[in-house]
Amino acid sequence: MSPSPSAQGDPHAGEAELIARIRQRDEGAFAELVDRYHLQMVRVAQSFVRDHETAEEVAQETWLGFLKGLDRFEGRSSLKTWLFGILANIARTRGVRENRSVPFSAIQGDDPEGPTVAADRFFPAGHPSAGAWSSIPDDWEAIPEHRLLANETRATIDSAIAGLSDLQRAVIELRDIAGWSSEEVCNVLSISETNQRVLLHRARAKVRLALETYLRASG
Amino acid sequence: MRKFGWPWKRTSAPAASAPEQGLTCQELVELVTAYFDGALTPFDRARFDTHLSLCDGCTRYLAQFRQTIQLTGALREDDVPEEAKERLLGAFRGWTSGGDATK
Numbered sequence: 640m641s642p643s644p645s646a647q648g649d650p651h652a653g654e655a656e657l658i659a660r661i662r663q664r665d666e667g668a669f670a671e672l673v674d675r676y677h678l679q680m681v682r683v684a685q686s687f688v689r690d691h692e693t694a695e696e697v698a699q700e701t702w703l704g705f706l707k708g709l710d711r712f713e714g715r716s717s718l719k720t721w722l723f724g725i726l727a728n729i730a731r732t733r734g735v736r737e738n739r740s741v742p743f744s745a746i747q748g749d750d751p752e753g754p755t756v757a758a759d760r761f762f763p764a765g766h767p768s769a770g771a772w773s774s775i776p777d778d779w780e781a782i783p784e785h786r787l788l789a790n791e792t793r794a795t796i797d798s799a800i801a802g803l804s805d806l807q808r809a810v811i812e813l814r815d816i817a818g819w820s821s822e823e824v825c826n827v828l829s830i831s832e833t834n835q836r837v838l839l840h841r842a843r844a845k846v847r848l849a850l851e852t853y854l855r856a857s858g
Numbered sequence: 859m860r861k862f863g864w865p866w867k868r869t870s871a872p873a874a875s876a877p878e879q880g881l882t883c884q885e886l887v888e889l890v891t892a893y894f895d896g897a898l899t900p901f902d903r904a905r906f907d908t909h910l911s912l913c914d915g916c917t918r919y920l921a922q923f924r925q926t927i928q929l930t931g932a933l934r935e936d937d938v939p940e941e942a943k944e945r946l947l948g949a950f951r952g953w954t955s956g957g958d959a960t961k
Contacts, residue, residue, distance in 0.1 A: 664954040666947060666950055666951070669946075669947070669950045670943070673943060673947075674938055677938045677942065678935055678936055679935075695942060698942075699942070702946050706949070706950065707953075754888065755888060756884070756888075756919075761882070770882025770884040771882060772915035775914060775915045776915055776918040776922055777922070778918055778921075779918075779922050788929075792929065793929075793932075793933060796933060800930075815927055815930040816930060816931060818931070832897075836891055836892055840888070840891035840892070843891060843923060843926055843927060844887075844923075846930060847922055847923055847926040850922075850925075850929070851922070
């Protein structure tokens with residue numbers, strides 16, 4: 640299996656054409672763009688502001704900014720970069736009002752959460768095999784595909800993601816569901832490459848743990 | 859077939875992560891995303907690969923992590939809630955009719 644899946648296909652497909660249609664006041668084209676980006680926008684906003692309602696407002700405001708600025712958009716940057724640039728500006732302003740001028744990066748940067756795999760999965764210090772697995776991880780290759788793709792498995796992943804911090808959730812959704820590059824994620828969330836990687840790793844590790852727990856219980 | 863065994867057997871007393879001794883499993887699991895992103899130094903990447911070639915446990919962990927990413931990627935994005943969408947389309951209509959819904 641490849642580690643860099645993007646289930647949504649090429650998200651930039653036909654953007655120039657979409658913009659041209661929106662300029663001609665084609666409501667369907669606008670609706671298509673909303674379908675493509677609105678939820679991602681809410682998610683990104685959510686990493687800057689306190690509550691979901693505010694994040695939704697920030698996204699709405701961004702769309703208004705998009706329409707206003709559309710005639711001036713020359714397509715030098717990608718539509719996505721432009722759109723999320725507007726969003727980040729608005730979100731940051733709101734964030735300041737809510738005493739959260741940056742995402743939680745500053746707080747999470749020093750990684751206070753501890754290891755991503757529980758220490759008791761390894762032999763303890765002092766043991767001849769200290770730091771090695773004390774029990775080997777399960778073999779998921781042996782699990783039939785239909786079980787891995789079952790609705791319950793999806794629900795397990797969904798609820799693990801829902802339980803993440805706002806910033807971890809934004810990063811894993813943008814990277815692993817929406818298929819963004821790490822550079823794009825760093826730019827829009829204003830976090831460093833290292834920080835982005837730590838957040839993504841933690842998020843993935845928590846989803847993995849939820850899957851492990853689920854697959855063991857239902858196996 | 860390789861047999862399961864403790865992958866990383868230390869024969870000498872451990873100075874937990876002295877580079878010449880390679881990575882422990884416990885250290886390796888924290889580096890998986892960096893490994894996938896090609897963000898490890900050549901030195902760490904070599905240590906990672908060496909460990910992996912010897913360790914069934916970490917090979918399985920890596921496979922689990924890959925599958926986790928794959929399964930997460932297979933989730934469909936939710937649909938935009940009707941209410942939010944209606945509001946946005948309303949704003950769009952305001953914009954097309956030259957009103958100042960965008961103000």
